[in-house]
Structures are given as structure tokens and as C-alpha cells.
Amino acid sequence: MSALxxxxxxxxxxxxxxxxxxxxxxxxxxxxxxxTLAYARNLAEHGHWGMTPGTTSNAATSPLNVVLLALSFLLVRPFAGADGELALGVLTAALGALAAWCTGRVVRRAGLHAGWALVALVVVLANPLLVSALGLEVVLLFTAMTALLAAGLAGRPVVYGLAAAASLLARLDMVVFVVLIALACNGIRRRLGAAVLACTAAALPWFAISWWWLGSAIPDTFVIKTNQGSFGEGRTYLRGLWTHYFPDVPEAVVVGVVAAFVGLVVLLALLVARGSRGGVRAGLTGLGLGGVAYFTVYSLLGVPPYQWYYVPPVASLSFVAVLGTGVLLAGRARRAAGVGLVVVPVAALAGLYVAVPAAALPLPWAYPPVFGNFATPAEYRAIGAEVGELVGEERVAAPGEIGTLAYACDCGLVDQFSDPAVLQPLIEARIDDAGPVLRTLLEWNYARRDAGAAQPTPWVLRWASAAVAPPEGVRRWPTTAGTVQRPDVLVLFREE
Incomplete structure (x- = not known):
């Protein structure tokens, strides 16, 4: 087999x-x-930054993910039209290939067999928490981590700066990984100025454009999510996996985090290890500490336990669990390394067999293993298409979840994610409740914001109990809430 x-x-x-x-x-x-798909489709088809046609909004958390998905929409359009699922598949495959290439560079620098890289990719990319949030920026964030680590270990500050810019545009809170990996890698730390300059030059234009044009340098989801606080009854980020998800899907939660817990043990071992491959150990340590810092920051913020918020710490620590084990075993006898190459993938695949419902459910999934929406995706798609036909060009108030309905409807579905005027009172309340420093930063950030006046919204979508009959003449759709299988009814009516 050739080297190429x-x-x-x-x-x-x-x-x-x-x-x-x-x-x-x-x-x-x-x-x-x-x-995210609605933002990307609007950008690809109309050059418009917004969730619904004709209304500019800034509630896309990951601008880079939106842009990449829009490019993927354009790529598949000649063959399949505006197929969002296919566009997502093409982008996810491309990001998987890039993450694998970066991981390969890391294992070669560590002097490990390529099998270690493959195991790390399987453990991360098949994690039920990550797969349950595909289409959001989860794969992009993991790819950014591998790029940061590969550039950091290679001691290439300009490349590191570009990877850092991509990380920040993928999700602004990736700054914890950017900083800690840079400080852990000698080649970047010694030439930090070049890395910072490259990062600033690549990332600053978007933040400036967003501030000037969209009225905020940061996405509006910062206000939306931090205002929520929890899912009720103390179910915040710190305890959410166990109090919110574990009761319904214990297998997926346990296997989703077990590799991360192993990663914590390996991280401690890397911190005290001595010997060769010190640069690789330091880089992996920076990545692992980034995962710990990320989890700590989100716990202190007290945000709700959305499953994709757990992906950055889980992915980084799972990656450290595999490659860190390889680095620690590399200094031992060949037999030990051989045992590691057998045990790690077997354990990973056994865990994935338990965790991934592909072993038990028809493919593709009707809903992912970790799921908390009020209706299944198929139900939302069917309802959204009907709503679009019923309301035409008129606006509709969303019922609490808007994404799938808005994508299928392709109409004026309205809530804080799609209409700046609806969000404006929340922004004002967030500024009023903030401390002096944060208040000043938020006031500067929103200095150019013009939410405009609220527009008439004659139609309303609202949830009602299946046991309660809606008024005569109201359109109703029965639904089931995925893994919970709780029957509800979504009703559409016109407010006069």
C-alpha cells in the first residue's frame, strides 16, 4: 500500500x-x-441572515456553522434541490475527514499507531450526546479542537491563530480551549503575538459586521439562554444530565459520559507523567483542562441543560481518554501498548453498541437517543408544512419550539429566535439585571440595535392537553413527545 x-x-x-x-x-x-438549517437555507437561497423570510435576526449561535451549511446547500442544490438533511450530511462528512486528518497529525507526532486516531474518532463522533445534536455546531467544535491541537503541537502560531478564529466563529465560548491549548504548547506560547494577530485578523471582521449590521457583535442566544436559567426544579447545567436526562434515557447518558470520566483520570495521569513526548502530553493536558474549564464556566452561569452544551467537555475529555492512554502506554513495553490497542477499541465499541439506538431502532432514527422536544421531528415537519399552506404570507406566533416548524413552514413564524422585536424586552431586562461591568458591555454591544416595531401576528400556534377540546373551527394536530411519548395537541387559531 502506497504512503499516500x-x-x-x-x-x-x-x-x-x-x-x-x-x-x-x-x-x-x-x-x-x-x-440552524433555516438560517443556512435563507442565506444560500436569498443572501438573507435570518430564520424566517424577510426578517433579519441574529439568533444563530454559530455563524461559521451557518455559513458552512449554506455553502453545502449550494453544493447539493444542482443534484437534490434545497435538501437540508443532505447538505448537513455532506458538511458532517467533510468535517469528519478534517478532524481525522488533524488527529492523524497528532498521533504521528506522538509516535502512535494510526489505530489510536481511529478509536478516538469513533469514541467522539458516535457519542450519543453528540449524535443527538447533529446539525448544530457540535462536530464543527470537535474539528476545531483537533485543529487547535495539531497546530499547537506543530508550533505553527499563524495556523493556530486561524484555527482559533474558526473556533471563536464556531462558538464564542471556545475561547477557553483556544487559551488553554495555546498556553500548553511551547511553540505557540513563545510566539503568542503572531497567533493573536492571525486570530484577530481572521475573526474581527465578522464581529464588526455583526455589530454594525445585525445590531450585536455576539449572537442573541446569549440573552435567550442565560435568561432561561433552568428547565425548572433546579435542573441546571451542573446537574442536568442526571436530573433531566438520566431518568428517561439512562443508557445513553451513562455511555455518553463514561469516556469523559476516563478522560479525567487520564488527564490527572498526564499532569504527573514524566519522560518523552512531553509536548504531546502538554497539548493533551491543555485540551483536557479546556473541557474541565468549559464545564465549570457553564455550571457557574447556571444555564439550562441543553444536551449540546455537554458536547465540548465530553468530546475533549473523551479524546484525551483515548490518545492520552496511548501516550502513557507508549513508554511501556510493546505488550502493554498492544493490549491498549485491543482493549480500548473493544471497550469503545461495546459501549457504543449499548448507547447507540441504531442497534435497536429502524434507520434512520425517528428521533435521537437524547431527545426532549415536544413533538417528534416527523410530526413537526408535517404540521409546519400544513401551517404554511393555511396562513400564507401572514405571521404566526410560535408555540415554544420553532425550528422544525419554521423550516417546514417557510413562513413568518414568530418568536424571540426569529423576530428582534419580540426579543427586545428580554434584552432590556437582561441589561437592567446585569452588574455594572456586564451592563456596560451589553449596552455597548447593543448600541446599534434597532429592533423595530412589533408587527401584527394574526395567527397563533399553542399547545393544549389532548383531553381538552379546542374551540370549534380551530385546526388541531395530535403529537407524541418522542422518548417521553406524552400525547399533546398543537392547535392553530386566528386572533381577531
């Missing part, structure tokens, strides 16, 4: 893993994923 073919096998494996995961999840994407 051997080098191509790992990126190809990453593409297959990414594309396969996207196909498995393609018909069961969560509601927030369709918010």
Missing part, C-alpha cells in the same frame, strides 16, 4: 463516520438543528 493511500485512509474513515452519523440522524434531527 495510507495517509488518505484516516480522513476517509473520518468522512465515513461523519456521513454515517448524519445519515442515521437525518430524519430525527432536533428542533434547534432546524433553526
Amino acid at each position: 493511500l495510507r495517509r488518505a485512509l484516516l480522513p476517509l474513515s473520518g468522512a465515513v463516520l461523519g456521513g454515517g452519523a448524519a445519515w442515521v440522524a437525518s430524519r430525527g434531527l432536533i428542533d434547534d438543528t432546524y433553526i
